[in-house]
Amino acid sequence: MAEDFDDALAEKRAEWASYMRAYTRRNKDAINAERRARRAENREVTLAREKAWRTANREKVLEYKKRDREKRPEDYARWKRDWEKRNIDKVKARKKADYRENKDEINARLKKFRRENPEHYRKQRLDQSQRRRARLAKLPMEDIRIDVLYERDKGVCGICGREVEQKDMSVDHIVPVSFGGAHTYDNVQLAHINCNKARGNRDLSETREVINAFDVPVKG
Numbered sequence: 310m311a312e313d314f315d316d317a318l319a320e321k322r323a324e325w326a327s328y329m330r331a332y333t334r335r336n337k338d339a340i341n342a343e344r345r346a347r348r349a350e351n352r353e354v355t356l357a358r359e360k361a362w363r364t365a366n367r368e369k370v371l372e373y374k375k376r377d378r379e380k381r382p383e384d385y386a387r388w389k390r391d392w393e394k395r396n397i398d399k400v401k402a403r404k405k406a407d408y409r410e411n412k413d414e415i416n417a418r419l420k421k422f423r424r425e426n427p428e429h430y431r432k433q434r435l436d437q438s439q440r441r442r443a444r445l446a447k448l449p450m451e452d453i454r455i456d457v458l459y460e461r462d463k464g465v466c467g468i469c470g471r472e473v474e475q476k477d478m479s480v481d482h483i484v485p486v487s488f489g490g491a492h493t494y495d496n497v498q499l500a501h502i503n504c505n506k507a508r509g510n511r512d513l514s515e516t517r518e519v520i521n522a523f524d525v526p527v528k529g
């Protein structure tokens with residue numbers, strides 16, 4: 310008798326649960342709207358309750374966030390970028406504090422990266438100094454993108470005429486910035502970092518002579 314009753318109860322419960330699921334599905338929008346309205350009405354209370362729940366269930370929250378982040382990484386990246394844009398002072402302060410606290414570790418990491426990627430830093434220094442000189446000389450300046458330059462010059466070095474690998478790319482000013490050459494697309498060409506450095510402020514033909522002396526094939 311008791312067993313029959315338990316079975317019947319379980320069956321009723323399953324029926325009821327299935328009915329509730331269907332009902333919720335059917336009225337999803339209305340239910341959500343009501344929930345939102347209730348939440349807005351008791352904003353303070355709701356927020357406090359939610360916060361208390363989150364504090365008590367830290368692990369669960371972290372796990373949920375992690376899963377959510379894995380599901381839509383680009384949303385998170387965008388939110389982060391937007392937040393950083395709105396809170397630029399906070400970002401700066403945080404970076405400063407972070408640096409102060411982990412100075413040695415950060416410096417060691419930078420040093421290691423620099424040692425392992427010398428061409429990256431050479432290129433960056435070169436780009437920076439060229440831009441700085443152009444700015445100081447108040448010359449016309451465009452935002453030169455090296456990938457655009459690479460496409461335009463078909464991956465060929467304008468100084469030595471050989472192919473340029475991605476890691477060796479640099480922006481060479483045809484008329485050097487120190488001689489009043491602008492930092493614009495019509496005054497720049499793709500060049501090897503080494504060719505660019507070897508050239509310095511020299512005239513192009515003069516540079517080619519130097520490079521020729523080292524028996525490097527030169528573009529016609």
Ligand SMILES: [Zn+2]
Pocket residue numbers: 466467468469470471500501504
């Ligand atoms: Zn070259």
